[in-house]
Amino acid sequence: DTGVSQDPRHKITKRGQNVTFRCDPISEHNRLYWYRQTLGQGPEFLTYFQNEAQLEKSRLLSNRFSAERPKGSFSTLEIQRTEQGDSAMYLCASSLAGRYTEAFFGQGTRLTVV
């Protein structure tokens, strides 16, 4: 296993279109996180899963955003009716639940809405 992988690495889309990103976590990790990062800022939490259960969603996650982790392995993040303000880096991380756990990040998907 080579770590957390995200696909695609870059996505340019027209405003109003739907986009879907995929994250494949480290295989034994039961936790999967989605974050959004804009230029000059640290990651902002969007949502996370433990196995297939979505345990928490940020208030930042409008009803245009939806995430799934159907079999507790890979996850998808969909943005419907994209807006220019959605342009950002979308980061996925995975970890084991636990007291001293460490999160491992993917390279991110850079979304540009034009």
Add this chain to the structure above:
Amino acid sequence: KNEVEQSPQNLTAQEGEFITINCSYSVGISALHWLQQHPGGGIVSLFMLSSGKKKHGRLIATINIQEKHSSLHITASHPRDSAVYICAVLQPPNTGNQFYFGTGTSLTVIP
């Protein structure tokens, strides 16, 4: 108010200078992480701390649990240290076990 505050936001240093980045947090934690992010690159973990001090090469990280404060020091800084440094805290399992991130410190080391 953010759960994790970092300072400074931006830092420019001459090669060879000693650098300190600070992190304060307001939630109970089981561990604190220092992460590094190069432009266009992924995020990698530098340290995980739950107490005391850790050293790796020219990097030193300290944490004071009582004061809810951590520092990352870089000795003899080098242009390849230029990156964004992010402080992240992990809540204990009994209070959500969630990661919270600071906004990052953008470091530029000039030759």
